[in-house]
Amino acid sequence: MRARDLVQQVPTVHGSDPVTRAVSLMSQEKLPGLIVVDDKGRPRHVLPGTQVLRMAVLHAYQGDTALARTIDEEHADNFWTELGHRTVTDCVAAPGQKAVTVTEDATLLEMATLMAKVHSPVLPVVDGKGVLLGVVTLTRLLSTLALESAS
Amino acid sequence: MSTVVPFLAIAIFAVAFFFIATEKIDKVKVVLVASGVMALTGLIPGSEVFFSEHEGIDWNVIFLLLGMMIIVGVIRQTGLFEFLGIWAAKRSRGRPYRLMVMLMLITAVASPILDNVTIIMLVVPVTIVVCNRLHIPAQPYLIAEILASNIGGAATLIGDPPNIIIANRAGLSFNDFLVHMAPIVVIVFVLFVLLTYVLFRKEFRYNAEHVEAVMALQEGRAIKDKPLLIRCLIILAFVIFAFAMPFITVNPSVIALLGGGVMALVSGMDAEAIVGEVEWSTLVFFAGLFVMVSGLVHTGVITAIGDWAVSVVGDNYFVAATTLLFGSAVLGAFFDNIPYAATMAPIVEGLTDGISDPRTEGGMWWAFALGADFGGNGTAVAASANVVGISLAGRAGHPISFWQFTRYGIIVTIFTTLIAWAYVYLRYFA
Secondary structure (H helix, E strand, O other): OEHHHHOEOOOOEEOOOEHHHHHHHHHHOOOOEEEEEOOOOOEEEEEEHHHHHHHHOOOOOOOOHHHHHOOOHHHHHOHHHHHOOOEHHHHOOOOOOOOOOEEOOOEHHHHHHHHHHHOOOEEEEEOOOOOEEEEEEHHHHHHHHHHHHHO | OOOHHHHHHHHHHHHHHHHHHHOOOOHHHHHHHHHHHHHHOOOOOOOOOOOOOOOOOOHHHHHHHHHHHHHHHHHHHHOHHHHHHHHHHHHHOOOHHHHHHHHHHHHHHHOOOOOHHHHHHHHHHHHHHHHHHHOOOOHHHHHHHHHHHHHHHOOOOOOOHHHHHHHHHHOOOHHHHHHHOHHHHHHHHHHHHHHHHHHHHHHOOOOHHHHHHHHOOOHHHHOOOHHHHHHHHHHHHHHHHHHHOOOOOOOHHHHHHHHHHHHHHHHOOOHHHHHHHOOHHHHHHHHHHHHHHHHHHHOOHHHHHHHHHHHHHOOOHHHHHHHHHHHHHHHHHHOOHHHHHHHHHHHHHHHHHOOOOHHHHHHHHHHHHHHHHHHOOOOOOOOHHHHHHHHHHHHOOOOOOHHHHHHHHHHHHHHHHHHHHHHHHHHHHO
16 A cells, blocks of 8 residues: 555645734634645645644743743633744744655554654645655544554 | 965955854855865965964864853753743743843843853743743743843853953963953943843833733753753863863863763763754864964965054054954844954954063953943844844744834943943053
8 A cells, every 4th residue: 555545635725824824724614733834835834733833822821831831721721822923934833844744555563653743733745846746644544554464 | 486476365355254243155165165265276275274273264263163062052952041940930920020030031041151152042932931921022021031042141151152262362261261351241240230221111001811821841851861960060060160260271271171071971862962063064064164263374464454453553452452452342243243253363363463561461452342342232233142143033923124223232331331441441440
């Protein structure tokens, strides 16, 4: 079984989109993560769900749980409103890091190894020019594994 | 040695320095390649480069930094700075100048003991949260904190990386710094606090209606593990005590490493997590930098510059100290003051070799240290704390442009360097 057999279409976001759009897209579509693409449709960043959530947390709190603890309940409940109009590019954790992708011929083992290595429940599948064809999700991969073993 | 060799060393050094200064390539990669090329071309004594203090890597500096990074790495987990920052903000009740002074005080008191970059990484987020609550721009407070950290760091041997480099090159002790640097730093800091009122007065905003939002912050919750905090502070006190005790004759790096080890032990943190707190890239940068400088020393470039400086200065050491102070402030402002100090230290050593009067010799080293440290405030890129603080501010939605920082930085650098100049004259040359 190869990546081409598991690939599925998902909505993507651009670096110029507001973080609030990215968060609401993920929540409405029940996605495990998001792919940020450039103008040519090539994956720029792969963001697991927790990293999309991280973008919604004001940078001052990120990595500083002691500071997050000092915030009173009323403000803590509305933490995401402090973001304003910040974009995905403004908030992405490692802007210079290359997106990890696979091609259509990637095997199950290859994809499982990569997902585990980069802690991502979503892997972008790209064509020869690096353009996004779709994604393989953790759920899809796991259900395939279960089906394979059952058969 | 062929006459071409020194020029080859200068060429490699100059190209590397260009890339470090312009940040076109990551500085760690630059020093690794440049030092490797120097080793390959025989510009450095290959067999001694890892073992010679003066013509190789100064491990005392690197291990002192490593030990202090571990100590700081554990202390930052305690929530102490978050507690102090919010406590200060509540005490100020949103009054802008009072808030600024308290934040500067916390930064300046901590920076002689702990690494400036870490302090900035801890104080900046608290400041941003408080300013967001007060609906005021955070930039004046952040700039003032960064300037205060560079001033405070000058006070001790461990406060600022140029001091660590200078101390090891000149054979100066922790107490030497306390006796010679701390008094002038205290004076400079007090005058700087007064200056900030003039500098930032037009940007102070007082929003009484938002003060309640600051009072709602719960600083007590920042400290999750009080016993850990107490243990850490006790160990830190022991480390500083050990630095200062004349009967403890081991190099400060050994004390820092032991302190770091004990701190790691009592913290109960994972070894992996503690290792993760160490900025390995900074340590590699220092090592590579030392190798590059050793290329200049080994090929006689540093001696030649030193001899030239001696011939120019003659016996007019006050002029030399003045040039060193202002020259270091200017160069330290445009380049990162760490590579500047590493390159300049052997030159100053050559210059002071012929001085028989210890007071005059000391005056030269202190002029150098004060210039390099205070020069760190000169521009947005002059010290690591500036770069880190400005980057954090930008990511949190309070961008500080190069010129916004630099226009305050230049004034503060000129102001502090002039006071330092008067001090150097009165104490060492009058």
